Amino acid sequence: xxxxxxxxxxxxxxxMQQSSLMIMYKSQAMxxxxxxxxxxxxxxxxxxxxxxxxxxxxxxxxRKPDAxxxxxxxxxxxxxxxxxxxxxxxxxxxxxxxxIMEGYKALLTEMERVRRYGxxxxxYERAKNNMLSALESQYNSRDDREHATFAExxxxxxxxxxxxxxxxxxxxxxxxxxxxxxxDAINQxxxxxxxxxxxxxxxxxxxxxxxxxxxxxAELVETLKATVAAEIEAFKDNVVKxxxxxxxxxxxxxxxxxxxxxxxxxxxxxxxxxxxxxxxKQTPYEADAIYxxxxxxxxxxxxxxxxxxxxxxxxxxxxxxxxxxxxxxDLRKQLSGKQAQVGASAGSYLHAVxxxxxxxDVETMFQLMYLNFTAPRFSEDDFQTxxxxxxxxxxxQMTNPDFIFSQQLQKTLYGDNYRRQQLTPELLGTIKxxxxxxxxSRLFGNAKDxxxxxxxxxxxEELKPLVEKYVGSLPVAKKVTNKFTDDKVREVKGVENDxxxxxxxxxxxxxxxxxxxxxxxxxxxxTLTYLSQALSNxxxxxxxEEKGGTYGVSVRGSHYTRPAQSxxxxxxxxTNEQMADELTAIVIAEIExxxxxxxxxxxxxxxxxxxxxDYKKNVxxxxxxxxxxxxxxxxxxxxxxxxxxxxxxxxxxxxxxxAKRMLDEKSMVKVIMRPEK
Numbered sequence: 001x002x003x004x005x006x007x008x009x010x011x012x013x014x015x016m017q018q019s020s021l022m023i024m025y026k027s028q029a030m031x032x033x034x035x036x037x038x039x040x041x042x043x044x045x046x047x048x049x050x051x052x053x054x055x056x057x058x059x060x061x062x063r064k065p066d067a068x069x070x071x072x073x074x075x076x077x078x079x080x081x082x083x084x085x086x087x088x089x090x091x092x093x094x095x096x097x098x099x100i101m102e103g104y105k106a107l108l109t110e111m112e113r114v115r116r117y118g119x120x121x122x123x124y125e126r127a128k129n130n131m132l133s134a135l136e137s138q139y140n141s142r143d144d145r146e147h148a149t150f151a152e153x154x155x156x157x158x159x160x161x162x163x164x165x166x167x168x169x170x171x172x173x174x175x176x177x178x179x180x181x182x183x184d185a186i187n188q189x190x191x192x193x194x195x196x197x198x199x200x201x202x203x204x205x206x207x208x209x210x211x212x213x214x215x216x217x218a219e220l221v222e223t224l225k226a227t228v229a230a231e232i233e234a235f236k237d238n239v240v241k242x243x244x245x246x247x248x249x250x251x252x253x254x255x256x257x258x259x260x261x262x263x264x265x266x267x268x269x270x271x272x273x274x275x276x277x278x279x280x281k282q283t284p285y286e287a288d289a290i291y292x293x294x295x296x297x298x299x300x301x302x303x304x305x306x307x308x309x310x311x312x313x314x315x316x317x318x319x320x321x322x323x324x325x326x327x328x329x330d331l332r333k334q335l336s337g338k339q340a341q342v343g344a345s346a347g348s349y350l351h352a353v354x355x356x357x358x359x360x361d362v363e364t365m366f367q368l369m370y371l372n373f374t375a376p377r378f379s380e381d382d383f384q385t386x387x388x389x390x391x392x393x394x395x396x397q398m399t400n401p402d403f404i405f406s407q408q409l410q411k412t413l414y415g416d417n418y419r420r421q422q423l424t425p426e427l428l429g430t431i432k433x434x435x436x437x438x439x440x441s442r443l444f445g446n447a448k449d450x451x452x453x454x455x456x457x458x459x460x461e462e463l464k465p466l467v468e469k470y471v472g473s474l475p476v477a478k479k480v481t482n483k484f485t486d487d488k489v490r491e492v493k494g495v496e497n498d499x500x501x502x503x504x505x506x507x508x509x510x511x512x513x514x515x516x517x518x519x520x521x522x523x524x525x526x527t528l529t530y531l532s533q534a535l536s537n538x539x540x541x542x543x544x545e546e547k548g549g550t551y552g553v554s555v556r557g558s559h560y561t562r563p564a565q566s567x568x569x570x571x572x573x574x575t576n577e578q579m580a581d582e583l584t585a586i587v588i589a590e591i592e593x594x595x596x597x598x599x600x601x602x603x604x605x606x607x608x609x610x611x612x613x614d615y616k617k618n619v620x621x622x623x624x625x626x627x628x629x630x631x632x633x634x635x636x637x638x639x640x641x642x643x644x645x646x647x648x649x650x651x652x653x654x655x656x657x658x659a660k661r662m663l664d665e666k667s668m669v670k671v672i673m674r675p676e677k
Contacts, residue, residue, distance in 0.1 A: 002026075006200040006224060008217040012208035015504050017396045019097050019212075021104050023224075024201040025089040025194035027077060032084070035161040043077075045131075045177045049186050050076045050193075052127040053119045057110055057235065060329045063320070065384040069093040069103035070392055074111065076193055084160075089194050096392040098212045100204060101219065108227040112196060113235055118187025122237040129337025131178050135171060137339050137358045140288035142167035196228045207396050239333045244324070244367045251370075254472030256464060264641060265632055268460040270467065274476045275448045278467055281455040281629060285620050288358050290456035290463075292342075292369060293626065295352040296449040298482035301563070303439070305418055309427055310435045314443070315345035317436055321382040323368065324375040328382065335364070342368035344376075344444065348419070349484060349562040351443045353450075359458060366470040373447060373474050376440045383433040394425050401503040405673045409511055412497040412671050417489050442482075447474035449482045451633060455625055486563045491515040493667040498674070506675035508580035511572045512587050513669040514662040518559065518567035520635055522646040523654075525559050526611070528567055530655045532557035533607040534599035535571070538590045547586070549579040561635065569662060577674065584672070595660035598652040611647045 003026075034040055051074070058072040071094045077087040091111050095103035119127075157164040165173070202224075206214045245251070254274040261268055270278040300311035322328040342355030342365060353372045357365035397403040407422040414420035421427060452471055454463055493515070518524055532555050539553035553573040560566045575583055618624040619640075631637040662668075 002199055003201075004198060006202050006221050008202045008204075008220055010204045010206075010214065010217065012206045012214050013504075014208050015400060016205055016207040017400060018094055018393070019100050019206045020092065020094045020204075021100050021107075021215075022090060022092045022203045023104075023107070024091075024203075025196075026080075026199040026201065027087050027089065027194055029077075029079065029085050029087045032161050036163050041163065041173060042177055042181070045174060045181060046186055046189050047076050048131060049124070049127050049181065050114075050190060052130060053123045054110065054114050056123065056126075056332070057114075058107070059332075061106065061110070063327075063329055063382065063385055065381040065388070067385060067388075068099065068106035069095045070389050072103065072107050072110075074107075076190075096388070097207055097209075097395055100206060101213075101215050101223065104215070104220070105223055105227060108224060109230075109232060112227055112230075113232050114190055115193070115196065116191075116232065117234040118190055119183065120235060120237040121183060122239050123235075124183040124186070126239075126333055126336035128178060132175065133337045133339055133358070133361075135174050135178065136360075137288050139167060139171035140358070141286060142171075144286050197225065200224065239330070241334055244326075244334065244364070244371065251469055251473040253469045255468050264638055265629060266640075267629065270464075272468065272472050274472060274474075276450070276452065276471055276474065276476065278452040278454065278471060279629060279633065280460045280463055280467075281453070281625060282457070282459050283455055283622055283625060284457055285622050287457055289622065290357050290359060290362050290365065290454065290458050291622060291626065292355045292365060293352060293453045294354070294369065294447075294450040295350055295453070295630070296443070296451075296482055297350060297484040298443060298449065299347045299349040299351050300419075301349050301485045301487040302442070302482060306430070307435055307439060308419055309423075310431045311346050311439050311443070312348075313431045314351075314436060314439055315343060316386060317378065317383055317433070318344050318372070318376055318440075320386045321377045321379045323371045323377050326377070327379065338364050340364040340368060342372055344372045344440075346439075346443060348487075348489075351482075353444070356456075359456075362458065362463075363466060366466045370470045370473065373444050376437070376444075378433060378436045380433060383436075387428065387431070390423070390428055391425060394423065394428065398424070399502075401501050401507075401509070401673065404501045405509045405511075405671070408497055408499060408673065409671045412495055413491055413513060413669055414489060415492040415495075419487060419489050445475060446477040446481045447471070448476040449480050453626070453629055453633075455622060455629070484562065489563055491566075491568060491667070492669065493665070494669070496670040496672075498670075498672045500674050500676040502676045506577065507574050508577055508675070509572070509574050509673040510580060510584050510587075511570065511669075511671040512584065513571070513671075514569040514665075515667050515669075516567060516661065516665050518565060520559060520561050520565040520637065522637055522639060522642050523650060524567075526643075526646045526650050527654045527658055528557040528559055528569075529611065530599065530604065530607050530650055531594070531658050532569070533610075534594060534603045534655060535590060537600075537603050537606075538593075539571075539573075539587070542586055542590060543573070543583055547579065547583065549573075549583045550575045553587070580672065580674070584670070588668075591659055591663060594656060595663055596656075598656035601652070604652055604655070608647055608650075612644060615643055615647070 030040060030043065054074045058074065061067055062069060062071055073092050075090045077089050080086040080088050091107050093103035093107045153164060156162045202220050204215055206212065254272045256270045257273045258271040259268065266281065268280040272278065300308050303311050320328055322331045326334055338361045339358035340361040342353065344353045345351065353369055355365045355369055410420050410422050536555040539555065543549050543553055550573045553571060556570045558568045560568065571587055573583065628639045631639055
């Protein structure tokens with residue numbers, strides 16, 4: 001039923017992870033009989049325009065250092081699900097603790113600004129460019145759709161009567177509608193979407209802790225009425241599009257000096273005159289996609305402890321700050337109509353610039369790659385916004401049992417090594433904006449350190465001039481400057497940490513881990529997978545089905561290449577106090593059983609069948625080729641030609657030997673968190 005006054009729900013809980021508010025406006029949904037008409041499709045396109053434009057405004061606000069909210073979104077007239085005759089227009093904010101009212105008022109103000117004045121011509125043009133570009137990319141990728149996509153559409157057609165188009169019809173219809181819908185029509189729709197004082201539902205979720213103000217129902221209702229009655233100015237949009245790289249003369253370029261073809265990988269290998277090495281793999285698996293990965297040894301490990309976490313945070317800071325002369329908000333607007341994105345990152349031992357694009361926007365991807373190397377942007381305001389977001393997130397995590405368990409696990413597994421810590425407010429305080437430019441220069445100042453790998457649906461001939469122009473213009477030194485640095489971080493062996501933590505819902509969390517040196521090759525990797533699957537199957541029967549002690553046991557065998565070639569077997573589960581020790585004993589007993597008797601034949605057969613079947617599917621995925629090319633060029637591992645033989649060649653004795661080795665090396669680390677009495 002309709003409601004004249006807002007319906008308000010306020011919920012506060014000590015373990016709530018964030019402060020949030022949602023305001024919803026109920027309205028009548030389009031009759032089901034209309035779902036297969038032109039009006040349905042037109043309405044959806046209009047909603048897409050509204051969603052794109054209002055969320056651009058909210059995103060811009062969230063990036064300000066004094067932003068009233070961490071994040072905010074608005075969804076116009078979306079389905080209510082359980083009540084198919086109703087739709088909801090939803091505004092939602094996530095705020096710092098105690099700041100829900102500030103975020104609520106800011107969200108209401110923007111919703112009311114849009115309702116009164118609509119959108120500007122510039123916003124509309126950017127939204128249209130983005131929509132048309134997305135529709136084109138979707139159409140170009142029509143043959144890449146997975147079965148699940150078709151299944152979902154068929155189900156919606158059967159249940160809701162929604163259209164079931166072929167790709168050509170859908171593209172042509174949506175393109176015509178997107179081009180035909182005017183800004184005036186969109187603004188008229190926004191005005192009529194909801195009455196701001198009727199049919200409102202307000203939901204507040206907040207942590208319950210000292211010093212955190214939780215809004216009252218009276219405050220929420222009064223703020224809504226006051227905002228609707230307030231004077232609000234129209235939005236001003238002053239964006240002017242300019243080239244990403246204004247001085248193209250600065251791009252001197254460097255031609256390909258040497259070209260070879262690698263038969264094993266089917267790749268073209270270039271060495272540019274400036275010494276940069278490039279690998280190109282043409283793949284047909286995504287019709288409208290090209291990927292670029294420039295990866296170098298080094299990462300945060302090459303820095304001292306004082307800069308370690310600043311280096312780890314470099315990619316996030318760059319993403320928040322934008323590039324060259326463009327803030328992140330400005331860059332997004334400059335790229336309207338483009339399907340291209342590029343970002344830099346620094347891990348523990350590698351650093352990279354990675355990107356992807358639709359084929360029509362491949363040059364934009366190369367331009368963004370060039371700017372990530374040569375023109376980083378570091379803004380005090382954007383840095384402070386990022387730190388505020390992290391601090392708000394961490395404020396409530398510190399008392400969350402899952403966070404506490406993860407934190408203690410890291411500390412135990414790595415001997416409380418400074419470089420393997422969960423992020424805390426204290427560690428966040430070590431991240432310094434003033435160090436970012438020097439860290440970036442050290443990591444990205446010499447492009448000769450990197451191997452550039454490009455894969456996707458473009459030929460080497462098409463890519464060559466772009467590589468020569470943009471990769472060839474990157475700064476290089478006479479020789480490689482960044483190399484792998486072993487910072488001596490290793491898993492400890494034979495340690496146990498059994499501790500208690502305060503929690504509202506009592507449970508026991510258990511981790512059992514084994515580690516050791518382990519050569520990186522295909523047989524070892526596959527053997528580790530066989531053992532992981534054998535353990536997973538045994539725990540399913542002995543712990544979940546027979547004992548009923550947990551919903552499931554997670555078993556993950558990881559094979560690492562840096563800082564040393566090694567393995568880490570991680571086994572974890574949640575259970576109750578009464579069964580924790582019994583189930584932990586079963587975990588170890590099952591490993592002992594495999595070490596003594598070997599895995600069950602049925603487990604070996606099922607895993608072999610799965611791996612061979614999965615391989616046939618994976619070779620047609622670009623992500624698999626990314627990992628495969630890395631393994632080949634970094635370590636000489638040939639998953640293209642040797643994988644199936646390795647899967648068929650691993651025996652029960654190999655798996656048995658690995659399980660025995662895990663136990664014999666006495667590397668077991670056990671971490672158990674119990675509820676505080």
